[in-house]
Amino acid sequence: MAKFLNTSATNYFLEELIKDAKDRLILISPFLKLNDRMKELLADKNRLKIDVRIVYGKSELQPEEINWLKELTYIRTSFCKNLHAKCYLNEDLCIITSLNLYEFSQVNNNEMGVLIRRADDTELYKDGYEEAQRIIRISDEVRISLERVVIEPSNDHKLEPDERLGKLTTSKLAIKLGVNTTQLMKNFVASGVLEIKEDKHYLSTKGKEIGGEFRMGSYGTYFLWPENF
Known part of the structure; x- marks a missing residue:
């Protein structure tokens, strides 16, 4: 059964979702400005060679995000025009929320969200995952040099x-x-x-x-x- 999340619970489960990712991590947020804790968690996923996809859509990457991403081989960043969805998934959990992956939002805003567990709500999780994959397919991958290239909607997403x-x-x-x-x-x-x-x-x-x-x-x-x- 889906679980309602308030602001603090959304931040808590988002951190747990990232920490517990073992194969796949998808982070979809219009605004992207990561706090130090998020960078630490994602850098650890990169060291473990876990495939991470970040999709943003409302503004260009900040210089600090660009410099940070240069060091991370297994984190791929994409730009999606007209993106407004905020959705975060690993292989077991999905959070659909009003919370942006943005430092200011995580500290200052009042947010709501819903936590979906794949084991409890298989179909609901599947619907969220498939929509996340569609957003990835229509996105333009942003190289470290900030050159945007269109990715073929192939299925070689998972790091095996x-x-x-x-x-x-x-x-x-x-x-x-x-x-x-x-x-x-x-x-x-x-x-x-x-x-x-x-x-x-x-x-x-x-x-x-x-x-x-x-x-x-x-x-x-x-x-x-x-x-x-």
Whole structure:
């Protein structure tokens, strides 16, 4: 059953949601200005190589946020035009709230929210998660250099344990090579590493020979590639 949250409870459960994330963390907030505690928690997720997606939409990133994000490989930031939703998820919890991920709001404003536990409200959690994924798909990823690139709405969102064994998802490989995911997928098709059938990408024989793998994860299908590709 969903749980009502007042201001203090929203801040408390948001912190717990971030701390308890083991595979996936999604933070959607129009305004983004992180306090020191949030930065500490997110930096720890980055050290653990947990895939973190932050989506914002109301203003450009502040210089302090830009400098901080430069150090974090596993935190990806996206800009979504006309974003007004505030939603925070890990693999078990979802918070839908009026609270922005903004230092001033967390200290000064009166907020409300609802906590949804996946184990108790599976369908409600699923609806929130799917809408969060839609927002991510329509967002523009912001590189550390602040260059915006449109991400192909692929399903290689989840950081799987395989990545820690020398293989990267397409999006992580694209970041490493300094290109956007869409262009990398086009290059794979042009070189025969991937094939397109019925508007879907498939791993070719050549792709398999160079070490590419197709996987089905908890959050959908995705490709893995050798880290030294």
